[in-house]
């Protein structure tokens with residue numbers, strides 16, 4: 001947890017973490033929008049066409065996988081909030097921090113089961129990038145990949161934070177949640193964990209952040225200021241994908257949470 005009180009995280013502290021993560025998401029998407037689409041980065045035929053390798057993952061596959069291997073070595077995935085896109089054969093951490101108290105908040109079985117990485121990956125590449133970037137290719141593949149990694153990690157962390165939200169909600173009302181968990185009633189769980197008012201506030205706030213962080217400031221009177229990214233994109237992103245995926249994570253987590 002980024003912010004936990006002495007007695008462990010609360011719904012308020014987890015929501016504060018989510019608010020802080022909005023900044024990271026909005027900033028990283030604005031950074032990615034500096035570059036055009038650069039489709040070669042995502043193409044599985046690009047590397048084989050230029051003849052460098054026989055089997056050809058895309059550049060994004062390669063870059064994210066290699067980055068995650070490096071991050072695993074410094075213990076990134078010991079943190080339950082971080083979920084790798086390529087979880088197989090990750091190297092072991094090369095050191096163990098002394099204070100590991102923050103690592104045991106979630107139910108391990110439920111935490112391992114709640115995973116929407118594939119959905120996030122597909123949404124980012126197929127739906128978000130076409131809305132965020134202009135078509136074109138400026139050859140800046142390394143910078144594009146570096147931005148993509150930050151965006152993907154920020155989105156994944158925010159969405160998988162649903163595990164923490166679910167755990168604090170469960171602990172605050174164990175009887176209500178246990179009843180639906182026992183009955184494997186995902187619709188009732190979804191209803192119980194949904195706060196429409198909060199969702200509307202979140203969407204309005206990220207749109208405002210997009211307006212504030214992406215504001216192009218002109219120095220000349222009469223010149224339109226404009227935005228680096230249309231601010232509505234951020235509320236759209238949250239309304240269509242980020243919040244629904246976070247709720248999927250919460251339901252999946254709860255369905256797999258032991259009740260003892």
Ligand SMILES: O=C(O)C(=O)C[C@]1(C(=O)O)C=C[C@@H](O)C=C1
Nearest residue numbers: 165194195196198199202243246
């Ligand atoms: O704040 C909560 O209670 C959450 O569960 C998080 C969240 C969100 O993803 O922003 C998801 C579901 C709720 O309806 C409201 C907001």
